[in-house]
Structure formats: structure tokens, C-alpha cells
Amino acid sequence: MNRILNRLRPLPKLKEAILGMGYVTPVFFIMGALVVLPLISTIWDSFYNVNPMRAGTPFVGFDNYAKLLSDPNVQKSWTNTFIYVAITVILETVLGVGAALLLNKVKFGRSWLLAALILPWCLPPVVNAVVWMWIYNPSYGVLNGVLLSLGLIEENRVWFNDQFTALFLISIVHAWRMMPLTAIIILAALQAIPKDLYEAAKLDGAGPIKMFRKVTLPLISGGLAIALSQSTVFAFNLFDEAWILNGAGLDTRTVMIQVYMSAFQNLKFSYGMALSILAMLASLIVSAVYVLRIYRETRFD
Amino acid sequence: MYMKNFKTVIGKTSLIFAVSLLLFWSLGPIYWSFVTSITPPNDLVSSELHLWPETVSFEHYGKLFGATSISQGNEVQSIWPQFSKAFANSLVTSIGATLLTVLIAAFGAYAFVRFTFPGRDILFYVVVATMAIPAYTVMIPLYRLMISLSLINTHTGVIFIYISAFLPLALWLMRSVYQAIPISLEEAAYLDGAGKTYTLMRIVLPLAAPGLIAAAILTFLNAWGQFMVPLVFSPTLATKPLTVLIPEFVTRNYIDYGLMNAAGIVAIAPPIILVVFLNKYLVSGLMAGSGK
Numbered sequence: 001m002n003r004i005l006n007r008l009r010p011l012p013k014l015k016e017a018i019l020g021m022g023y024v025t026p027v028f029f030i031m032g033a034l035v036v037l038p039l040i041s042t043i044w045d046s047f048y049n050v051n052p053m054r055a056g057t058p059f060v061g062f063d064n065y066a067k068l069l070s071d072p073n074v075q076k077s078w079t080n081t082f083i084y085v086a087i088t089v090i091l092e093t094v095l096g097v098g099a100a101l102l103l104n105k106v107k108f109g110r111s112w113l114l115a116a117l118i119l120p121w122c123l124p125p126v127v128n129a130v131v132w133m134w135i136y137n138p139s140y141g142v143l144n145g146v147l148l149s150l151g152l153i154e155e156n157r158v159w160f161n162d163q164f165t166a167l168f169l170i171s172i173v174h175a176w177r178m179m180p181l182t183a184i185i186i187l188a189a190l191q192a193i194p195k196d197l198y199e200a201a202k203l204d205g206a207g208p209i210k211m212f213r214k215v216t217l218p219l220i221s222g223g224l225a226i227a228l229s230q231s232t233v234f235a236f237n238l239f240d241e242a243w244i245l246n247g248a249g250l251d252t253r254t255v256m257i258q259v260y261m262s263a264f265q266n267l268k269f270s271y272g273m274a275l276s277i278l279a280m281l282a283s284l285i286v287s288a289v290y291v292l293r294i295y296r297e298t299r300f301d
Numbered sequence: 302m303y304m305k306n307f308k309t310v311i312g313k314t315s316l317i318f319a320v321s322l323l324l325f326w327s328l329g330p331i332y333w334s335f336v337t338s339i340t341p342p343n344d345l346v347s348s349e350l351h352l353w354p355e356t357v358s359f360e361h362y363g364k365l366f367g368a369t370s371i372s373q374g375n376e377v378q379s380i381w382p383q384f385s386k387a388f389a390n391s392l393v394t395s396i397g398a399t400l401l402t403v404l405i406a407a408f409g410a411y412a413f414v415r416f417t418f419p420g421r422d423i424l425f426y427v428v429v430a431t432m433a434i435p436a437y438t439v440m441i442p443l444y445r446l447m448i449s450l451s452l453i454n455t456h457t458g459v460i461f462i463y464i465s466a467f468l469p470l471a472l473w474l475m476r477s478v479y480q481a482i483p484i485s486l487e488e489a490a491y492l493d494g495a496g497k498t499y500t501l502m503r504i505v506l507p508l509a510a511p512g513l514i515a516a517a518i519l520t521f522l523n524a525w526g527q528f529m530v531p532l533v534f535s536p537t538l539a540t541k542p543l544t545v546l547i548p549e550f551v552t553r554n555y556i557d558y559g560l561m562n563a564a565g566i567v568a569i570a571p572p573i574i575l576v577v578f579l580n581k582y583l584v585s586g587l588m589a590g591s592g593k
Contacts, residue, residue, distance in 0.1 A: 030464055031468065035434065115577060122573075123331075256435065260529075
């Protein structure tokens with residue numbers, strides 16, 4: 001009896017495969033239905049003219065993309081986005097590496113310092129933007145108040161009147177939120193560096209700056225590449241901070257705000273889709289450049 | 302000897318200075334928001350700066366929680382019904398998405414690590430690669446899909462969108478957690494005649510608990526802070542979360558900053574509690590999730 005049952009049992013390999021596929025079924029269906037198929041649909045529809053206010057969806061080829069290139073609002077939003085990316089990536093990387101080096105040195109109360117460091121990343125971006133909007137307030141904001149009492153400005157400034165100042169102030173809010181992620185990634189890389197490398201460098205008579213350049217930097221380059229590419233992708237997707245602080249204002253409009261306005265306010269679905277595809281490609285290309293660059297330059301020498 | 306002492310004193314001082322600078326940068330804006338939320342409305346529009354309000358007032362919180370309140374000399378209806386509904390919406394969608402994401406990731410990641418089945422690797426890499434897709438790229442087809450399923454403006458619709466957005470990170474994290482667990486434990490259980498699912502539930506999951514907590518915290522924080530998705534998919538108070546409600550306090554000609562900061566402080570309380578009590582898991586999760 002037992003022998004017959006044993007023979008009837010499916011092969012363990014097959015059983016394992018069936019069980020494995022059972023475990024990943026929810027992953028397959030959720031990611032397929034809510035991410036992969038919509039992505040394909042976006043790419044497909046960007047070659048058509050889909051507008052819920054109009055009948056029919058005619059094929060238009062690269063028309064949407066061609067129109068995007070000549071649309072002045074879209075051009076402006078691209079310029080703004082590249083400025084945001086440049087400012088936030090520099091701020092996050094410099095401050096993040098600095099914070100990570102500092103945390104790596106601190107021994108007393110490190111976990112509390114880590115908690116304080118990471119807090120801005122954990123808060124809703126919208127609330128952050130509201131908090132900073134009050135700080136930047138032209139009449140009663142603390143930024144004007146502090147600068148006035150230090151004598152650095154003579155009268156209250158309306159910060160968002162100047163385009164570059166506005167872009168910079170929004171970038172600070174974004175960098176304030178995202179810097180902790182860079183710091184944590186770099187800190188993880190720093191903690192993986194063997195201590196004896198520093199001792200060896202010390203014996204060779206290397207000073208702190210030389211040690212940083214010759215030992216630390218090459219060994220955290222992998223983490224740096226990850227940190228740089230995540231900073232870039234998040235900066236390309238900047239939406240919340242700019243939307244709360246200055247709404248649809250053209251001076252501070254990002255590509256993602258432009259997508260939102262095209263698709264959900266003007267209901268030009270295909271136009272918005274084509275723009276979102278370009279934004280995705282741009283952020284992927286820029287991050288790929290960093291990763292390749294850093295890997296090429298810091299292959300162990 | 303004297304020089305050496307001098308050097309350590311300089312080193313200590315600059316370290317303390319750098320730490321306070323970091324604390325000021327990270328906590329300063331949150332502190333200022335808190336101070337604003339307990340400053341009486343009239344003092345908010347004075348030109349003097351106070352690091353701590355001269356008189357502490359809970360008037361702004363009264364507007365949030367009270368029945369009626371006074372604003373600019375007029376009695377106004379409380380916003381508590383709206384605020385409490387939005388807070389509940391935020392909790393329902395965030396906790397729902399967190400529980401389901403962690404459950405799906407706990408089983409899915411285990412299959413990716415321990416089982417062999419056709420299409421395993423390609424599925425895993427496709428799922429991880431979707432982390433690079435900005436939300437807006439899939440938003441428009443999702444919008445049409447949700448309309449056709451009549452899931453617009455429902456908690457279920459929002460929860461499923463959150464799961465699809467945060468599942469890749471949770472899977473990636475849980476995969477590295479399972480890879481770090483020695484396989485010998487599971488083999489011992491099989492030899493004792495335990496089934497695979499039983500082994501996962503009784504032996505592996507308890508060992509993976511810190512990873513599960515980390516995945517849960519990351520998912521919760523991401524869901525709690527979402528703005529773009531509910532802006533499109535939660536148009537009315539039936540499902541509108543705090544992140545969409547709070548910016549609406551900005552009316553055309555008057556921004557009640559005291560009220561907004563008070564509401565902001567309430568909205569950041571859950572994340573702050575998580576960070577204070579579960580910081581260890583959060584940091585290890587971020588390190589594992591971002592590296593490798």
C-alpha cells in the first residue's frame with residue numbers, strides 16, 4: 001500500500017516547482033497587471049492620440065514626441081528639471097558623504113544620531129514642503145528673520161520672485177529629505193572597509209586627505225554609484241515639493257508636474273505618456289552613465 | 302605630550318561642532334514646525350523671532366480637534382470630521398498595503414531563493430527593474446484600469462497600487478534576508494518530515510523577523526507619505542489621505558500656517574514613533590535594501 005502511494009506521489013522536483021510558482025503567483029499577477037502591462041500600454045499609446053474628450057484614437061507615429069520637442073512649456077520644464085537634478089545631486093552627495101564620515105567616527109550615542117539623521121527621509125514629502133513653505137514665508141518666515149537679524153539682508157525678501165532662488169530653495173527641501181538615504185548607503189560602505197587598510201596607510205605616512213583619496217574613496221565607489229543613481233532618479237521624479245511650494249508655476253515646473261498637467265488637467269493622455277517615457281529614459285541614461293564611469297575609474301589599481 | 306592633548310581637544314571640539322550642525326540641519330525644521338504649532342496666532346505674525354513661544358497656546362490643535370473655534374474673529378466649524386477621516390484613510394491604506402506587501406514578499410522572496418521553477422530568475426529581475434519606472438509612466442493606464450474595475454476612490458484600489466509600487470523593494474530586501482539564513486536548518490526540518498510550507502512558517506519566518514519588520518517599516522513609511530497616487534486616485538474624502546488634505550488648507554487669500562503646522566505635526570507623529578522605537582530595523586533594512 002505504502003509503495004503504491006510513494007509511486008503515485010509527484011516527483012519532488014516537480015512538486016517544488018509547483019509550490020514555488022504558487023508562492024510567486026501574487027507577485028506575478030500584481031506586478032504584471034499594475035506595472036508591466038500599464039508600461040507596455042503607455043509605450044503603445046504614446047504613438048496614438050488618446051484623449052477622453054475626443055472620439056477615436058488615431059495612430060500618429062512620433063507626432064507626440066515631435067510636438068514635445070517644440071513645446072516651450074515642456075522645454076522649460078526640462079531645463080528646470082536638469083537644474084534640480086544638478087543642485088540636489090551635488091547637495092545630497094556632499095552632505096551625505098560628510099554625514100556618513102561623521103557618523104562613522106562618532107561612538108557615543110550613534111544610534112540616536114542615526115535616528116535624527118534619518119528622520120527627514122521618513123516624513124511625508126508634502127508635510128516637509130509645508131514646513132519649509134512657512135520657513136520661506138516672505139513676511140513672517142524664519143529665513144528672512146534670521147538673515148535680517150544677522151544683517152545679511154536689509155529687508156524681507158519674497159524668495160520665489162527670483163527664478164533661480166526658487167529652484168535652489170525647492171532643491172534644498174528635496175535634498176533635506178533625500179540626503180539621509182545617501183548617508184546610509186555610504187555609511188554601509190564605510191563600515192565594510194577593513195580597519196587594517198588604514199593602519200597600513202598610516203605606516204606609509206599618509207595624511208588624512210591622502211587616506212581619504214587613496215583608501216576610502218575607491219572602496220566606497222560602489223556605494224557612491226548606487227547613491228548617485230538613486231539621487232538622480234528621485235530628482236528626475238521631483239513632484240511633491242515643487243507642487244506644494246509653487247504649484248503649477250512655470251518657473252519651478254518639473255517634467256513630472258508637466259506630465260500631471262498634460263494628462264490629468266488638460267486630458268491629453270498620449271502627450272503626457274510620451275513625456276513620461278522620455279523622463280524615464282533620461283533618468284535611466286544619466287544613472288547608467290554614473291555607474292559605468294565609477295566602475296571604470298575605480299577598478300582596483 | 303602637550304601637543305597631543307591639544308590635538309585631541311581640537312578633534313573633540315570639531316566633532317561636537319559637526320554633530321550639532323547635523324542635528325540642527327535634520328531636526329531644526331521639525332522643531333520650528335512644532336514651535337509654530339504651539340504659538341498663538343497673533344504672535345505668528347509678529348516681526349520678532351522667538352525660539353520658544355512667549356505664551357504656549359494649543360489654539361491650532363483646538364481647530365483640528367475641537368468642535369468649533371475662532372478664526373480671525375469669526376466662529377468657524379471645526380475641521381475635525383475631515384481631519385479624522387483623512388487620518389483614518391491614511392492609516393487604512395498604509396497598514397493594508399504594508400500587511401499585504403510583507404505577506405506577499407515573505408512567500409515570494411522565499412521561492413526566489415530556495416525553489417527552482419521555470420521563469421524564476423527572469424521574473425525576479427523584471428520585478429526589481431520596475432523600481433526604476435517613475436510612477437507617472439504607468440499612472441494613465443492604471444487610471445483607465447481602475448475606472449473599468451470601478452476601483453477609483455476606493456481603499457482597495459489605492460492599496461493595490463501601493464503594493465505594486467513597494468513590493469519590489471520588499472522582495473529585494475527579503476531575498477537578501479533569506480540568503481543569509483543557513484540552509485542546514487531547513488534541511489534538518491525536512492529530514493524530520495516537515496513540509497516546505499510548514500518549515501517556512503515555523504522555522505524560517507521567525508528567524509527572518511527583523512527583515513520582515515524592516516520591510517514593513519519601509520513600506521509603511523513610503524505609503525504614509527504618498528502624494529501623487531492619492532492625488533489622482535483618491536479625489537474625495539471617502540479615501541483622501543492626510544497628505545492630500547493638508548495642502549488644501551491653503552485657501553486662495555489666506556494661509557493658516559499655525560493650523561497647517563499643527564496638522565503636519567500630527568501627520569508626522571506615526572513616522573516619528575516608528576523611527577524612535579524601531580530605528581535599528583529601519584537602518585539595517587535600508588542598508589540591505591540599497592546595497593549589494
